[in-house]
Each structure stands twice: as structure tokens, then as C-alpha cells.
Amino acid sequence: MSVDKQTVAKIASLARIQMDDAELERMVPELNNILSWVEQLGEVDCSGVEPMTAVIANTLRLREDAVNADPLTGGNRRDAILANAPAPEHGFFGVPKVIE
Amino acid sequence: MTNITDLGVAAIREGVADGTFTAREVAEAFNANVAAACALNAFIVTTPDKALEAADKVDADRAAGKALGSMAGVPIGMKDLFATHGVQTTAASHILEGFIPQYESTVSSNLWAAGAGMLGKLNLDQFAMGSSNETSYFGNVISPWRRAGGSNTQMSPGGSSGGSAAAVSARLAPAATGTDTGGSIRQPAAFAGITGIKPTYGRCSRWGVVAFASSLDQAGPMAHDVRDCAIMLGAMAGFDPKDSTSLDMPVPDWEAGLNSDLKGKKVGIPREYRMDGTDPEILKSWDDGIAWLRDAGAEVVDISLPHTKYALPAYYIIAPAEASSNLARYDGVRYGLRDLPEGAGLQDMYAATRADGFGDEVKRRILIGTYVLSAGFYDAYYTQAQKIRTLVAQDFDNAWEHCDVILAPTTPTASFGLGEKTDDPLAMYLNDVFAVPASLAGLPAMSVPCGVNSEGLPLGLQLIGKAFDEQGVLNAGLAIEERAQFTTKPEKWW
Numbered sequence: 007m008s009v010d011k012q013t014v015a016k017i018a019s020l021a022r023i024q025m026d027d028a029e030l031e032r033m034v035p036e037l038n039n040i041l042s043w044v045e046q047l048g049e050v051d052c053s054g055v056e057p058m059t060a061v062i063a064n065t066l067r068l069r070e071d072a073v074n075a076d077p078l079t080g081g082n083r084r085d086a087i088l089a090n091a092p093a094p095e096h097g098f099f100g101v102p103k104v105i106e
Numbered sequence: 107m108t109n110i111t112d113l114g115v116a117a118i119r120e121g122v123a124d125g126t127f128t129a130r131e132v133a134e135a136f137n138a139n140v141a142a143a144c145a146l147n148a149f150i151v152t153t154p155d156k157a158l159e160a161a162d163k164v165d166a167d168r169a170a171g172k173a174l175g176s177m178a179g180v181p182i183g184m185k186d187l188f189a190t191h192g193v194q195t196t197a198a199s200h201i202l203e204g205f206i207p208q209y210e211s212t213v214s215s216n217l218w219a220a221g222a223g224m225l226g227k228l229n230l231d232q233f234a235m236g237s238s239n240e241t242s243y244f245g246n247v248i249s250p251w252r253r254a255g256g257s258n259t260q261m262s263p264g265g266s267s268g269g270s271a272a273a274v275s276a277r278l279a280p281a282a283t284g285t286d287t288g289g290s291i292r293q294p295a296a297f298a299g300i301t302g303i304k305p306t307y308g309r310c311s312r313w314g315v316v317a318f319a320s321s322l323d324q325a326g327p328m329a330h331d332v333r334d335c336a337i338m339l340g341a342m343a344g345f346d347p348k349d350s351t352s353l354d355m356p357v358p359d360w361e362a363g364l365n366s367d368l369k370g371k372k373v374g375i376p377r378e379y380r381m382d383g384t385d386p387e388i389l390k391s392w393d394d395g396i397a398w399l400r401d402a403g404a405e406v407v408d409i410s411l412p413h414t415k416y417a418l419p420a421y422y423i424i425a426p427a428e429a430s431s432n433l434a435r436y437d438g439v440r441y442g443l444r445d446l447p448e449g450a451g452l453q454d455m456y457a458a459t460r461a462d463g464f465g466d467e468v469k470r471r472i473l474i475g476t477y478v479l480s481a482g483f484y485d486a487y488y489t490q491a492q493k494i495r496t497l498v499a500q501d502f503d504n505a506w507e508h509c510d511v512i513l514a515p516t517t518p519t520a521s522f523g524l525g526e527k528t529d530d531p532l533a534m535y536l537n538d539v540f541a542v543p544a545s546l547a548g549l550p551a552m553s554v555p556c557g558v559n560s561e562g563l564p565l566g567l568q569l570i571g572k573a574f575d576e577q578g579v580l581n582a583g584l585a586i587e588e589r590a591q592f593t594t595k596p597e598k599w600w
Contacts, residue, residue: 007486009477017473017476017477020476020480021460022453022457022460023457023460023461023464023469023472024458033469033473036531037470041474043422044419044420044422044423044487044491046415047416047420047423048486050416050493050494052493055493055496057495058492059492061307061495061546061547061548062307062308062353062573064308067347076347083208086208089208090207090440091439092442099439101452101455102446
């Protein structure tokens with residue numbers, strides 16, 4: 007399988023990365039090189055093989071069902087959460103107007 | 107009098123504990139080396155005051171007769187992938203430039219609690235994506251090593267933990283943190299003539315580490331020798347409820363368990379790692395390693411890891427897939443860069459911010475990841491790669507029926523000049539061909555320096571162990587270290 011400029015433009019749009027024509031042109035052969043190289047995985051007979059889900063067997067834990075069970079990741083940290091926001095407004099994340 | 111900056115973790119800790127020098131003197135000596143090494147570009151931010159503050163606390167604790175931690179008085183470099191409270195954390199990207207975390211990563215917290223101090227935040231490949239430290243927004247890290255014979259070609263320190271490798275090798279720090287997703291501790295350690303270990307997946311908490319590929323990312327130490335790595339890994343590791351894949355098991359005392367007598371141990375030599383095109387000097391170093399481990403009492407056995415050749419292409423589906431998902435968080439809303447063109451809406455702002463904030467290699471991997479996860483291609487690429495990952499892990503499981511630890515080269519070549527491989531992303535990816543299989547299987551693996559090649563550049567040997575058997579890896583590494591007697595240092599030019 008290989009990608010053309012139109013496909014790369016579609017992927018870039020899905021990934022929310024703006025790309026001009028020159029960049030798209032440059033990406034096409036680069037991505038195709040990588041994709042044709044990974045094609046070799048198709049040679050391997052994987053019938054009956056389960057795809058890996060966890061590399062080291064582990065059980066998922068449940069945390070205690072309590073508010074602010076861990077003060078580091080609990081609530082009431084609005085200022086810390088907004089500290090790096092590019093455009094905080096009135097205690098919220100600011101974004102450009104989305105409703106006309 | 108010994109030069110303090112020539113000392114490693116164990117020697118510094120002992121010198122501070124017995125009063126040979128103060129922790130402050132140690133911090134001052136390393137701060138001075140850091141300040142004088144701007145030419146290496148190993149640090150993105152330096153924090154000399156943090157190093158002094160931690161040192162003063164250790165000196166005060168010692169004066170008060172308090173018990174000292176396992177890293178007491180040791181100043182270290184922190185890879186700029188670990189969130190550090192109040193200190194800029196960028197992952198070497200423009201999109202996180204100016205990001206000041208309001209919290210501390212678990213691994214760095216553990217190190218500070220053990221008495222370590224921070225010299226600064228180390229440069230790396232952007233978002234840890236790269237094998238030469240040429241993808242950082244803050245410029246290339248220059249290796250302290252140069253080819254013999256008066257060459258002044260700037261050499262790659264390897265990547266992604268290139269700043270860590272350069273800093274330790276050039277004696278700017280006695281040790282540094284690294285992270286390894288597909289070789290990012292081991293490959294730069296090999297290039298820079300130092301020692302580095304990636305523990306079993308889950309040993310070190312990922313909480314507060316900028317995510318690249320979460321099912322592969324593991325932190326680990328980079329230092330001068332095996333003992334120093336054992337000490338520092340002990341300080342970094344441990345269960346963390348804030349990381350859902352953290353291992354809830356005790357951390358062994360790896361330092362106390364060090365033993366280079368390998369009698370009764372079997373060392374596997376994987377025949378598939380003897381690849382066409384591998385540098386003959388690398389193969390020679392591998393043969394030396396085999397002889398050294400035999401000399402240490404081990405029995406050497408031939409093993410097969412039949413899916414080795416498929417590990418790297420599988421990795422280059424799985425890692426970009428996870429990265430494309432993890433990096434979706436950089437949207438110009440919550441933290442980091444925002445690029446809002448005149449009159450732009452929300453979607454345009456996302457696309458402009460990400461176009462401006464990510465470097466080429468990061469974009470390439472996000473696009474690959476987005477493609478292999480997209481409708482219609484998911485099974486052919488992603489599911490197939492995850493099946494191959496199962497087979498790669500099974501190869502190791504089968505090998506453990508015949509051996510206790512595996513010996514292989516760390517890299518297919520020694521370091522190369524900056525710019526020599528940047529035109530071809532695929533050629534760059536091949537650097538990690540020997541490192542990636544252990545990553546896919548989540549196994550502990552380390553690189554130990556074993557000598558220099560005919561150009562005077564360091565070479566590393568890799569030891570891969572069973573899950574949770576860091577001790578077996580460290581012990582075999584120690585057996586090599588004792589016999590390789592690697593003492594070559596880069597000649598100072600910076």
C-alpha cells in the first residue's frame with residue numbers, strides 16, 4: 007500500500023497538522039519509504055496469534071472510591087491546572103469563538 | 107587530590123558520607139563543569155541553585171547525624187522529559203517551550219528524596235523521537251567524543267537520551283536519568299562510552315514523564331559503571347499508584363546483590379543478531395564479550411530469536427500509533443504553545459499550533475501513526491504489528507528455557523557524524539535494530555562499554571534479561587565491565 011498527496015493531506019487533517027503543498031509533496035516519498043518497509047510484516051504467518059495487549063502481565067487496580075483520594079491528582083487545583091494555559095479566562099481555558 | 111568530577115555515584119556518596127568532601131563542594135564542581143561546557147549543548151536549562159540547595163540539605167543532615175539517602179550528595183542531570191516542579195519541561199519541543207510543571211514526576215521525586223540534586227534539564231531528541239539527538243528544537247547535542255587523528259567532525263551522542271549520555275561522558279554530571287522506548291538509553295550509552303540500563307517495563311513510574319509510546323516507555327539510569335546504575339535504579343524504581351502499569355512488587359537491593367561470578371549461568375547468543383552489514387568491529391567486540399562471560403564462569407549457548415528481523419518494523423507501527431494518540435493533547439488550549447492566526451477558528455488554531463510546535467520527525471511519526479490507526483488500515487498494520495510483538499516476546503520466552511541472560515551488541519555501528527544520516531529516516535531507524543526487540547518484550551536490558559573501535563569511538567555490549575531479573579543483567583554487565591577495563595575518556599576540546 008502506498009499513499010499519494012491527497013491521502014497525506016487527509017491524514018494531516020485528521021492529525022490536525024496544517025501542511026502546505028511543499029510539505030505534503032515532501033512527506034509522500036518519506037511516508038511511502040517507511041510504509042513499504044513495514045509491509046514485510048505481511049510475510050509472517052500470524053494465524054492463531056493473539057495481538058499483544060500487555061507486555062508484562064499486570065492487573066488493573068481500582069482506586070479507593072473517594073473524592074481527592076490522592077491530593078496530587080485530586081480536585082481543587084484550578085490555579086495549578088490553569089497556570090500554563092495560553093489564554094485562561096475567568097478560571098477557564100479560553101478558546102476562539104466556536105459558535106457564530 | 108582526586109578530581110571530584112571524575113568520581114561516580116558510589117564514590118561521591120561515600121566521600122560525602124565520610125567527610126572527604128562536602129556535598130556542596132561536589133555540586134559546585136559539577137556546576138562549574140556544566141557552565142564551561144556550553145559547546146556540547148547537553149542542557150536545555152541549567153539549575154545550579156537547585157544542585158546547591160539539595161547539597162546543603164545533605165550537608166546539614168549529615169551534620170545533624172541524620173541517616174543519608176542512597177543518592178545523598180550526588181548531583182545529577184535530569185532528561186527534559188521528566189516534569190520538574192517550577193522548572194521548564196519541554197521534551198525538547200517548541201510546543202512545550204515555556205511549560206512550567208506544577209508538579210514533580212514520581213521518578214525525579216524519588217531521586218530527590220534519596221538525596222540527589224539537579225544540575226539541570228538535559229537536551230534530547232524531540233519527544234524522545236530520534237537516534238542521534240538531531241531532532242531537538244534546542245539544537246543538536248554534540249558528543250564529547252571525536253574520531254581519532256585530530257578529526258573535528260561533530261559526532262552524534264546518540265538518542266534520544268543524547269544530552270544525558272554527553273553530560274555523563276564529559277563529566278558534567280556523575281549520572282543522569284534517561285528514558286528508553288526503543289533503545290533511547292542503551293544506544294546513546296554505547297555511543298558515549300557509558301553504562302545505562304532500561305529496567306523491566308513497569309519498574310519505574312511513568313507518572314510525570316512526557317509520554318511517547320506508553321506501552322514501551324521506561325525510565326532508567328545512565329552512569330559511569332554498573333554499580334552506579336544499580337544504586338540509581340534502586341532510587342528511581344518502585345510502585346506508584348498513579349501509573350496504572352506500575353509494578354506492585356518490592357524493589358530488590360540491586361547494589362547489594364552485585365556478583366560477577368557467573369558460574370552456573372547460561373548466556374544465550376542469538377544467531378539472528380549476526381546480521382549482514384554489521385560492522386566487523388562490532389562483531390569482534392561481541393566475540394570479546396562472549397570470551398569474557400565464559401571467563402566469568404558462564405556457559406555460552408547458541409539461541410534463536412526467529413522474529414528478530416520483524417521487531418523493528420513492528421516497532422515503527424506501534425510506537426508512532428501510540429505517539430499519534432499521546433501527542434493529541436498538544437492543542438494550544440491547556441498548556442504550551444498557541445498559534446492563533448488572525449480570524450482563525452478552533453480547528454484552524456489546533457492545526458496551526460501543531461504545525462508550528464512540532465518538528466519534522468515528530469510530524470512524520472504522528473502521520474504514520476494516524477495512518478496505521480485509520481479505518482481500513484488498522485488490522486493490516488496495527489493489529490498485525492501487535493501480533494508480531496507477541497511473537498517477538500514468545501521468542502524470548504522460548505530462549506529462557508535455554509539461557510539466563512542474552513548477550514548481543516547494543517548498536518550495529520559506533521557513533522556517526524552529525525548530519526551523516528539525517529537525509530534518510532529509515533537508515534536512522536536501523537540504529538535501534540538490536541535494542542528494539544527487548545523493548546517490545548518489556549525486558550530489562552543494559553549497555554556496557556567494551557572498548558573503542560579503530561576510529562577511537564566507544565562500543566557497547568548489550569545484556570538482556572528475563573522480566574524482573576535486573577540483577578542477572580547487572581551481574582553479567584559487571585562481569586564484562588571488570589574484564590573490558592574500559593577507562594578511555596573523551597579528550598577535552600569543549
